[in-house]
Amino acid sequence: MVHAPVLEVKNLRTSFITSDGEIPAVDDVSFSVNKGEVLGIVGESGCGKSVTSLSIMKLIPQPPGKIAGGEILLNGENLVHASEKRMREIRGNEVAMIFQEPMTSLNPLFTIGEQLVEALKIHKKLGKKTAYQQAVEMLKLVGLPRAEQIIREYPHQLSGGMRQRVMIAMALSCHPRVLIADEPTTALDVTIQAQILSLMKDLNEKLDTAIIMITHDLGVVAEVCQRVVVMYAGKIVEEGLVEDIFKNPKHPYTLGLLKSIPDIRDKKERLYSIPGNVPKPGSITTGCRFAARCEFVMDRCWSENPELYETERPGHAVRCLLHEKEGVADDRSTVKS
Amino acid sequence: MTEVLLKVDGLKKHFPITGGVLGKQTGSVKAVDDISFWVNKGETLGLVGESGCGKSTTGRMLMRLIDPTEGQVVFEGKNLVTLSDNEMRKTRKDMQMVFQDPFASLNPRHTVEKILEEPLIVHGIGTKKERKQMVNEMLEVVGLSSYHAKRYPHQFSGGQRQRIGIARALMTRPKLIIADEPVSALDVSIQSQVLNLLEDLQKEFQLTYIFIAHDLGVVKHISDRVGVMYLGRLVEITDADRLYEKPLHPYTRALLSAVPIPDPAVKREMELLTGDIPSPANPPKGCAFHTRCKECMEICKTDRPELREIEPGHFAACHLYS
Numbered sequence: 215m216v217h218a219p220v221l222e223v224k225n226l227r228t229s230f231i232t233s234d235g236e237i238p239a240v241d242d243v244s245f246s247v248n249k250g251e252v253l254g255i256v257g258e259s260g261c262g263k264s265v266t267s268l269s270i271m272k273l274i275p276q277p278p279g280k281i282a283g284g285e286i287l288l289n290g291e292n293l294v295h296a297s298e299k300r301m302r303e304i305r306g307n308e309v310a311m312i313f314q315e316p317m318t319s320l321n322p323l324f325t326i327g328e329q330l331v332e333a334l335k336i337h338k339k340l341g342k343k344t345a346y347q348q349a350v351e352m353l354k355l356v357g358l359p360r361a362e363q364i365i366r367e368y369p370h371q372l373s374g375g376m377r378q379r380v381m382i383a384m385a386l387s388c389h390p391r392v393l394i395a396d397e398p399t400t401a402l403d404v405t406i407q408a409q410i411l412s413l414m415k416d417l418n419e420k421l422d423t424a425i426i427m428i429t430h431d432l433g434v435v436a437e438v439c440q441r442v443v444v445m446y447a448g449k450i451v452e453e454g455l456v457e458d459i460f461k462n463p464k465h466p467y468t469l470g471l472l473k474s475i476p477d478i479r480d481k482k483e484r485l486y487s488i489p490g491n492v493p494k495p496g497s498i499t500t501g502c503r504f505a506a507r508c509e510f511v512m513d514r515c516w517s518e519n520p521e522l523y524e525t526e527r528p529g530h531a532v533r534c535l536l537h538e539k540e541g542v543a544d545d546r547s548t549v550k551s
Numbered sequence: 552m553t554e555v556l557l558k559v560d561g562l563k564k565h566f567p568i569t570g571g572v573l574g575k576q577t578g579s580v581k582a583v584d585d586i587s588f589w590v591n592k593g594e595t596l597g598l599v600g601e602s603g604c605g606k607s608t609t610g611r612m613l614m615r616l617i618d619p620t621e622g623q624v625v626f627e628g629k630n631l632v633t634l635s636d637n638e639m640r641k642t643r644k645d646m647q648m649v650f651q652d653p654f655a656s657l658n659p660r661h662t663v664e665k666i667l668e669e670p671l672i673v674h675g676i677g678t679k680k681e682r683k684q685m686v687n688e689m690l691e692v693v694g695l696s697s698y699h700a701k702r703y704p705h706q707f708s709g710g711q712r713q714r715i716g717i718a719r720a721l722m723t724r725p726k727l728i729i730a731d732e733p734v735s736a737l738d739v740s741i742q743s744q745v746l747n748l749l750e751d752l753q754k755e756f757q758l759t760y761i762f763i764a765h766d767l768g769v770v771k772h773i774s775d776r777v778g779v780m781y782l783g784r785l786v787e788i789t790d791a792d793r794l795y796e797k798p799l800h801p802y803t804r805a806l807l808s809a810v811p812i813p814d815p816a817v818k819r820e821m822e823l824l825t826g827d828i829p830s831p832a833n834p835p836k837g838c839a840f841h842t843r844c845k846e847c848m849e850i851c852k853t854d855r856p857e858l859r860e861i862e863p864g865h866f867a868a869c870h871l872y873s
Contacts, residue, residue, distance in 0.1 A: 474742070
């Protein structure tokens with residue numbers, strides 16, 4: 215089934231101005247999400263995955279940050295040029311976000327109800343009574359027991375898992391087209407994580423909301439996503455269907471990442487580990503950014519910027535010179551950085 | 552020949568809850584409630600559980616960083632609970648701790664050299680020159696270089712800082728290392744480096760580890776035996792392989808089935824637990840897990856199950872097996 219993309223990010227560049235000059239945190243990133251799809255963005259700290267999501271919402275503090283180039287198309291509307299007034303209409307209404315820390319993203323001074331109703335009143339222009347009714351409905355939808363009481367309670371009265379459910383209810387209350395979930399289960403215990411993930415999958419099917427799942431946990435990606443984008447040092451290094459990426463990873467980084475997670479199904483004598491450290495954003499400017507840690511590194515890798523090359527599988531692309539011959543360069547990434 | 556290095560018997564920690572104007576004790580949080588286990592020399596015992604299950608409190612009680620309310624910790628035949636502070640300090644030469652947060656557990660105002668030298672000074676080991684030599688050697692052992700000695704913690708990445716934390720723990724050549732979530736703050740690619748380092752060091756220095764973590768994959772990888780904790784109690788403890796293949800306690804089963812598997816081809820059968828962990832200030836009567844257990848029986852609501860050996864070497868606290 216071919217869907218039109220709901221959200222398209224084209225050649226996005228977000229940088230931060232620091233005392234060391236301008237640091238590109240996100241460097242020429244392009245991807246799209248279709249209606250009802252769950253797209254995963256994985257990467258380690260500092261790879262630019264969170265900055266990408268904040269750029270889409272235009273929540274990057276400016277200055278020091280700025281969107282230095284590219285387009286963010288929501289149903290054809292370029293958000294990069296949207297006014298702050300227009301962004302306020304979009305946030306929470308058409309694109310909503312869930313954050314990692316359910317403890318700090320709720321206001322401790324307001325009841326759950328007051329916080330839930332705010333978005334409904336502003337975006338959907340609902341009256342107080344109907345808004346409250348709908349808020350209760352949403353809380354029931356995300357599986358919270360005794361919704362009528364919880365709506366009058368304060369965040370501190372709820373557990374971490376319940377707070378994350380409230381966050382999801384709030385994010386989905388206006389039926390957004392896109393939901394961006396930035397590490398939604400990282401702060402939760404595994405059994406609660408399993409609950410939240412199955413809830414998100416359910417809601418994705420029920421409401422047909424596109425989800426961008428930002429995470430560092432490849433297990434979570436395998437669990438809920440259909441497509442995945444792997445980021446490293448501000449660039450997309452590989453993208454494709456989840457089955458392709460996990461079964462046949464092409465980029466040495468993806469390969470290393472998959473080999474280095476201890477699997478509970480079998481015990482290896484020794485874990486594979488990628489040597490070296492995660493580079494600081496902006497520290498590598500020429501050549502492949504993974505070259506210093508790569509076991510397949512060639513002389514060319516230090517000087518040439520690899521492009522995203524298509525592989526034999528549709529939609530599976532990899533930014534590595536080893537796979538250059540496999541196909542022609544993806545036309546989206548011909549803009550040299 | 553297995554030799555028991557550490558034995559824990561009936562260990563409890565109840566933190567008082569005070570309330571009212573007079574600050575009277577109105578209740579207690581049973582962070583750790585009567586747990587017993589032992590650790591053999593040279594093995595790695597993993598302790599897993601979700602937040603609030605008491606695994607970190609247990610780790611700290613073994614070091615007497617928190618004084619237990621009740622129970623015994625016997626290390627090499629000595630009951631640590633009754634030692635004086637001075638004697639305890641001497642004993643800590645043989646048992647050291649590695650902490651979770653490599654950002655918070657190193658003094659930002661001290662150079663690496665000073666951080667690593669301090670345990671030697673405390674225990675009166677070596678002359679100044681010898682100590683310098685030992686610091687440089689240890690830096691090499693954990694995969695850093697001697698030129699790192701003059702630097703400050705902020706100049707290192709998370710993984711390198713954790714290596715410094717490990718080096719500090721090893722300075723006094725301890726027999727037992729208690730590692731409390733040593734890799735959970737690290738990125739995946741760095742995590743495996745540190746796990747491999749810990750395994751290498753274990754062989755090199757004949758170390759015994761107590762490895763506290765919430766990541767079941769990591770714990771399986773590194774441990775010989777694993778104990779599962781829930782709400783301050785040890786619900787199951789056995790060999791790592793056996794625990795993951797044939798978990799007995801319903802909580803262990805649910806916990807294992809909740810771990811996402813990095814393979815989209817695997818459709819796992821999840822046993823979703825309903826509800827949240829009850830408050831340790833007011834734990835359920837009987838079996839602490841009965842409120843969320845699918846196989847809950849009448850007896851579970853009233854009688855607390857004891858940890859019993861159900862199969863040789865496999866202990867579980869559950870009425871299903873009595």
